Amino acid sequence: MAQDKPKLKLAVYWGAACGGCCVSVLDVHEKLLDILAHADLVFWPIALDIKYQDVEQMPDQSIDITLFNGAVRNSENEHMAHVLRRKSRILVAYGSCAYLGGIPGLANFYTKEEVFRRVYEESESLDNPQKIHPLPENEVTEGHLHIPSFYNDVLTLAQVVDVDYFIPGCPPQSERLVEVFMDIVNGSDLPLKGSVIGASSKVQCDECKRKKSDKKGITRFYRPWEVTDDGMTCLNEQGILCMGPATRAGCGVRCVEGNAPCRGCYGPLDGIGDAGTRILSAIASMLDGKEPEEINRAIDSIVDPAGTFYRFSLPGSKLRRKVS
């Protein structure tokens, strides 16, 4: 029985994240008890009161598995990435932000200055007449203040430390997490270092039950509320921009099953350097129209193309960021 084996030590940490990944860990519901039967949670800021210093004092390699979610966007995230790498046997980039940069990664379309100006000067809900920006170090009456410094770039976890596995998803499908975890507990052969786990090796369309044909013929794109989906035909063939053709499957085509287009959170397949250009060229290949004007008209109906095609993957792509 597994109980006889020493329990595994498990850590969950968040970098630049929304919290959804941590919730997805909780989302395994009663399966969490199975996990806890085999593992002790040694660090999990959202749930446990364990301080950074406590982690820093753990012996190196003493944590069996760390699920690191969130991107790396400031010095605190980076510091903890290094600490957790040192302390963990297996470091997993958990969720799209840690894996590819995710939604926070869209900030790479702006510079640090632009982000600060928007947030600390222009935001509608702001009252900052002196236009004060945060400073990493500051003298205040209470003494010397120290806060993490904000980077110009949002980075993926692997751009900062060596990563063993990647679990995609925004957030990852909780069932997948349990499967992977139980594999580790049961001592099954671990996948090759550097692999994407808990997901398929094919794209969404492979699992999608919608009817697809060779007649794509898109003449313009619609936002989902602009057309009545017939519920059967491939969304792209109906002009609703779906990232399925270039997005790794593994979620169970959840969005499309719920009649919403795939947004691409599972990222590209192996060996595809740049998810954005890949989906862009797949989508462009579905356009109908011989004349440049017809094609331009179709393309103009895509709202926020850069944000759409790189929604989850900008920092991890070849493009990485907008060069200012």
Place this chain on the structure above:
Amino acid sequence: MPINDEARVGFYICHCGHNIANMVDVTSVAEYAAKLPNVVLSRDYKYMCSDPGQEMILKDAEVFKLNRIVVASCSPLLHENTFRNATAKAGINQFYFQMVNIRENASWVHEDKELATVKAKDLVRAAISRVVFHKALEKKKVPVNPDVLIVGGGISGISAALNIANAGKKVYLVEKDPTIGGYMAKFDKTFPTLDCAACILTPKMSAVLKHPGITLMSYSEVAAVEGYVGNYQVKVTRKPRYIIEEKCVGCFACIDACIFKEAKFSDEFNEGLSKRKPVYIPFPQATPQVVLIDDKTCIHFKTGKCPQSCAKACDRNAFDFDQKPVTQELEVGTILLCTGFQPFDAARAPYYGYGRYPNVYTSLEVERLVNASGPTGGNVVLRDKTRPKSIGIIHCVGSRDEKTNKWCSRVCCMYSLKLAHLLKEHTDAEIYNFYIDMRTPGKGYEEFYDKLLNEGVHFIRGRVAEVSDWAINEHEKGKLVIRAEDTLIGMVRRIPVDMVVLAVGIEPGKDAQDIRRVFNISCSNEGFFLERHPKLAPVETFTDGIFIAGACQGPKDIPDSVAQAGAAAAQALALIDSGFVELEPNTAFINEELCCGCQVCINLCPYHAITFDETKSVSHINEAICKGCGTCVAACGSGAITQNLFEDQQILSEIYGLLVE
């Protein structure tokens, strides 16, 4: 720089005499390359393509145990095969070779030797980074179907068909009109020898009909073509003649019996200068000798209320009013396109009054007028049946003109001289030829011009401004006045004449663009079919196994059309006799493990190489059809499609090599 431990690269840079060495410091490039990772050996040499150059690769490969070869020299179009062969002879797979074009891309296009040398080094570095990731590939061989399709039965198609059939091959000759012969069939005489067109053409037409190796499909068009060199599947649609071809013997009893006692409808073959009945034959020697019914004018088809006296007159029961278009499938290995030209539409040059003044004719109409079997039996009379006493022939109508066609149509000067001679002979009128330049290049052509100069024909050098009936004196009254600047005497002249002949130019056929699409070939800017190389491959196209000949490739006279037809026939025969074709392995293939069956790729392929396998729910590329254009590779969201010689790693290493020193 990307490294592959197993790769041992031999690098050679060619001087190309002075072509490269003058602008690129070849020794410095060779020294530079020697220090790059994976490079075992680096040399420069005067002429790499020479035998000693190739021998050097052979010897070095053995001594230095090379397994990759890079040659920096001229264009791959010129010598890629040379060096691939040398690589193969050296016992190395020929696709472990990469060529760098430092002549067209560096030495010939730059003026600063230092910078040109830097560029050459960059290009060399890129090639070396790439070649180490090349894979060993094999060229596939596919057999060539020996049957040939020829489209268009003008003099080009006829000549090619006879050439090929005489070599013992099966030919399908598809002609869209009811008869073969093309434009030549309309002429009375041909320049420069003035031999009778019918006398030299009709024997060839009947030879085509009688040849056991030729299947003539007249009144038919090619609807679709699939497949690839050596193995084309062709769909030919035969239009209904409403006559059973095999039964009709060409007695024309039906024509006499037609309910229309008088011919009422414009006769296309006579350029509308005469009338025909709904049941007709284009001209007496039409081949095949089979009548047809024009369903747009026939009473039966218009009202269903004709007693069908034509059919009743036919003692062979050849009529079948229920005929429908029939589509027939052919399998051939090679295709010759001989679809000819169309004459410039004179109405597009309104200043010459065609269509406005009855006595303005096109050259083709005049070809019919002077023809003994034409609408007037060779009697040259105007529309009011009077004989013209003065005739102006205007050259270059629609040609050499920014407003219409820029090109010279090549045959108009010569046929205008011919018509001048014939009109003189038939009418003894005063003949004026208005020309911009007299273009008579060709065997016996200038001599023909000399002959005309001595026949009392007037030659006026200058572009005609307009033709009008606006008389400014008695002398001009009732005549057509040709106004032109005579550039030899430097003044504007007005020449009143009874008849004007417009020497209309040669244009791409009106369905050239449709034909281009069906056969997947290209057209040049003017719209004529594009040859693979203007000098070295004038009858080949960019689609293997498809050849072009005659006026569809560009303005041409009969001797040149026949010569091209011979060349195209020889090319087709060479392909057939080699028995098989080798296919470049730069094709794409689909990894079924990755393909999600989205079918994005299918309709993108310009060559229809991709099909969907319903049972496996994956797409499949027919390698024999794939031309390696890469379109599908870029489109596949799964990255399931890989193209040989253009794998991601190869391309990315090449880019890396180019950008990073």
